[in-house]
Amino acid sequence: MRTLLVLSLAAAATGQLASSEFTPREFSAVVRSTVAQDVAVTPKGGWVYIVGSTTSSDYPVTPDAFDRTCGTDGACNPIQGRFGVSATADIVLTLLDSSGQIRYSTFLGGASQDDNPRIAVASDGTVWLAGATSSATFEGGGSCGGSFWIARFDFTLRQLRELRCFPWSLGLADIALDAQQRLWVLGTLSTPGVATAHGYQRQLAGQLDMFVARFSADQVTPEYATYLGGSGLDTAAAFFVAPTGAVAITGRTNSQDFPVVRAFKGTLRETTVVDGDAVIAVLDATGHALQFSTYFGGSRDESGNGIAVDDAGTVYVSGATRSGDMPVTAGAADTRCGSDGACDGSFDAFIARFSATGSLLASTFLGGSGLDMGRAIAITPSGSVAALGTTQSADFSLTDPSASGRTPGVNFEHTYLAVFDDRLTTRTRALFVADQQFLPNVGLLASRSGFAYIAGQVTPFTGMPAGVGTYVRAVRVP
Numbered sequence: 001m002r003t004l005l006v007l008s009l010a011a012a013a014t015g016q017l018a019s020s021e022f023t024p025r026e027f028s029a030v031v032r033s034t035v036a037q038d039v040a041v042t043p044k045g046g047w048v049y050i051v052g053s054t055t056s057s058d059y060p061v062t063p064d065a066f067d068r069t070c071g072t073d074g075a076c077n078p079i080q081g082r083f084g085v086s087a088t089a090d091i092v093l094t095l096l097d098s099s100g101q102i103r104y105s106t107f108l109g110g111a112s113q114d115d116n117p118r119i120a121v122a123s124d125g126t127v128w129l130a131g132a133t134s135s136a137t138f139e140g141g142g143s144c145g146g147s148f149w150i151a152r153f154d155f156t157l158r159q160l161r162e163l164r165c166f167p168w169s170l171g172l173a174d175i176a177l178d179a180q181q182r183l184w185v186l187g188t189l190s191t192p193g194v195a196t197a198h199g200y201q202r203q204l205a206g207q208l209d210m211f212v213a214r215f216s217a218d219q220v221t222p223e224y225a226t227y228l229g230g231s232g233l234d235t236a237a238a239f240f241v242a243p244t245g246a247v248a249i250t251g252r253t254n255s256q257d258f259p260v261v262r263a264f265k266g267t268l269r270e271t272t273v274v275d276g277d278a279v280i281a282v283l284d285a286t287g288h289a290l291q292f293s294t295y296f297g298g299s300r301d302e303s304g305n306g307i308a309v310d311d312a313g314t315v316y317v318s319g320a321t322r323s324g325d326m327p328v329t330a331g332a333a334d335t336r337c338g339s340d341g342a343c344d345g346s347f348d349a350f351i352a353r354f355s356a357t358g359s360l361l362a363s364t365f366l367g368g369s370g371l372d373m374g375r376a377i378a379i380t381p382s383g384s385v386a387a388l389g390t391t392q393s394a395d396f397s398l399t400d401p402s403a404s405g406r407t408p409g410v411n412f413e414h415t416y417l418a419v420f421d422d423r424l425t426t427r428t429r430a431l432f433v434a435d436q437q438f439l440p441n442v443g444l445l446a447s448r449s450g451f452a453y454i455a456g457q458v459t460p461f462t463g464m465p466a467g468v469g470t471y472v473r474a475v476r477v478p
Contacts, residue, residue: 022046022098024451028473029100033059034092036444036455036470040119045449046098050470051117051129055087065106066158072111072139088113091131096472099336106157110135115246118175121184122417125155128183130175148172150183150215164220170211173236179243183215186249188462189227199226200288201259210236210251212283224287230255242309245285250304250317252276262358263294271299278319279305280354292358298323303442306328306376313356318374320347331365331425339369339395347388349374351424362424363417367392371407375443378452380477385420386452388445415456419477426478432457434471452477
């Protein structure tokens with residue numbers, strides 16, 4: 001049976017660093033030999049954590065890091081497999097300052113595969129992590145025997161304090177902190193009997209359900225946990241914990257009986273058994289009830305991939321659709337899927353805005369004639385909507401075409417950042433995040449103090465060492 005591993009690392013004071021060092025600035029940087037899987041911003045802003053995995057023993061870690069070696073042998077524990085010797089991955093966690101320079105960096109893991117990490121940063125600088133492991137122990141961390149892990153680091157990534165394990169089989173999607181600095185975990189779960197007595201849905205309804213749990217520091221079991229799903233396949237993608245305590249969730253379902261409340265779309269009406277709908281659900285602050293829950297999409301396939309909530313409780317969702325009849329609102333920035341109104345046989349990105357009680361306020365397509373995916377979304381301090389995604393559309397519309405670099409296409413996917421007004425009627429900015437870089441499957445977006453922080457995988461290019469790396473960019477957002 002797979003296991004949940006919980007690590008915690010103490011918070012450290014950051015007063016030795018001047019506040020002026022955290023001034024946000026636009027920058028870009030490449031961190032070699034890692035595939036980023038999440039990104040977060042420091043409480044003071046300006047500095048950004050990336051977390052990912054590596055099989056490179058020479059990954060750049062800092063001299064006083066908690067763990068300076070990959071795996072337990074310093075060589076990422078190479079193993080003999082069917083196709084020869086291969087290395088197993090370690091987690092790597094790195095903090096970049098506002099000029100893109102590495103300030104702190106560490107390995108984290110054991111002798112077997114460690115991957116799929118996520119990150120959230122508390123107001124006191126404590127860094128929470130979660131991910132997957134097959135390692136029986138983490139170096140310096142004691143015995144576990146593992147699958148899914150949660151960790152807490154101090155700001156400088158130096159000290160490991162605890163190790164705890166839980167027998168869950170969880171596909172991690174996202175983590176977040178609430179106003180009380182409690183950790184929320186979102187994933188897709190097949191393990192029965194995990195929900196707490198006061199969870200909204202206490203039984204596993206299908207083969208795979210969405211799953212939400214909340215932890216406090218130094219806690220052996222979750223203080224709150226619930227399933228969310230129907231009798232089909234329900235896959236979690238992202239969530240957002242609002243200041244009110246409400247938890248907004250998005251993902252994809254093909255369940256005909258997904259729990260809906262005050263739904264904009266109350267039934268799944270897809271034309272094939274392989275198609276599904278995006279779902280948007282908001283648990284109230286007690287976790288006992290749904291404020292609203294709805295299917296969202298047209299007659300073909302959709303997925304919800306990113307979600308955010310503003311101070312008024314308005315919910316914003318980004319994702320992908322193949323439905324030319326997906327509901328869009330009058331005056332939307334783009335009312336046609338693809339260039340032909342029928343999605344050109346591929347996907348378009350979408351952005352939708354719902355009231356706190358589930359009414360659809362605005363919805364728009366986003367894309368061109370190729371494959372376009374919406375992957376993450378954030379609300380800026382000015383109320384603008386920042387949407388991150390990927391495109392293979394050569395006709396994807398930009399506000400800064402001179403900075404576009406190589407034209408997107410089937411074999412060259414660009415990551416875009418598009419900024420809209422809060423009613424989704426006007427696109428105020430649209431740019432490609434990187435010039436002549438290939439950033440596939442990116443949904444790594446954090447926002448603070450009027451800046452968007454983006455990370456994604458890049459393949460080798462001029463001036464970069466061989467192998468993959470992570471491209472990081474801070475962009476000022478109006």
